[in-house]
């Protein structure tokens with residue numbers, strides 16, 4: 001089956017972002033379906049496109065063409081009739097996601113693919129109430145999805161390999177960088193890696209080895225510089241697995257292996273220090289620093305993704 005018609009269910013932050021991602025492909029038609037037509041009539045997509053035009057990542061004509069490929073509706077049945085791929089982007093609630101797939105299955109084509117954008121929940125469990133579980137798959141996009149190329153394509157216990165390959169090939173064709181996660185495990189691939197680093201970073205701060213800005217500097221100006229170009233396992237091959245083994249054999253016993261959230265994180269949350277939201281987290285943030293951080297990230301991502309195309 002060639003995927004041409006994509007329907008996004010849920011028009012919040014990720015739903016709008018995904019509508020834009022799929023509409024960037026000239027051969028895809030996108031329907032963004034909202035529970036209420038008043039909810040979000042593509043304003044976030046318009047804002048993102050404006051930014052890309054300002055940064056010369058897109059021409060105005062390309063941005064207009066992208067917008068023209070997206071329609072917005074609250075009519076569930078009509079939004080699903082022609083859909084080859086349905087991506088649900090509704091709230092992170094197991095029962096709501098299970099019931100949604102159960103309810104839409106009779107309204108969809110027999111070979112339609114049901115993808116969930118869940119951040120952490122089990123694909124197998126989300127598919128529990130769907131009759132044909134072979135067509136339920138995880139497609140974990142990262143925010144902002146129009147700038148982050150990665151999509152984790154996650155196999156539930158009963159997802160067919162045909163559906164895995166079709167979804168992966170389509171995402172690749174439309175310019176994303178999909179990876180296959182072959183087991184339905186919490187955190188899939190990239191969040192497991194990210195959380196392993198977060199656990200160690202917090203442990204370093206908690207144990208007085210370095211403060212939070214220093215931890216960030218050590219990553220930003222050290223290993224972080226290599227990561228976009230040199231994978232960490234490729235790096236191990238580069239230095240030699242004999243050396244890699246000796247280092248791991250020495251260090252692994254000293255690393256953080258807590259099975260509970262960090263005490264430091266818990267105490268900051270308890271005292272209401274939530275980061276950018278409150279102006280204080282692991283460090284203090286002025287409104288100017290917050291705006292600069294958000295701007296720096298967007299501009300950096302626009303620059304690096306321009307080169308990825």
Ligand SMILES: NC(=O)c1ccc[n+]([C@@H]2O[C@H](COP(=O)([O-])OP(=O)(O)OC[C@H]3O[C@@H](n4cnc5c(N)ncnc54)[C@H](O)[C@@H]3O)[C@@H](O)[C@H]2O)c1
Nearest residue numbers: 010011012013014015089090091092096117118119141143
């Ligand atoms: N925000 C992120 O950074 C991010 C990243 C990756 C994946 N995700 C995942 O994407 C999904 C959507 O996240 P978001 O950040 O766009 O959330 P959001 O709150 O911005 O949007 C949620 C959408 O779900 C709809 N909704 C709420 N209750 C519903 C119900 N009972 N039935 C049907 N629709 C309902 C809302 O109307 C809204 O359109 C979640 O599963 C989330 O875990 C989020």
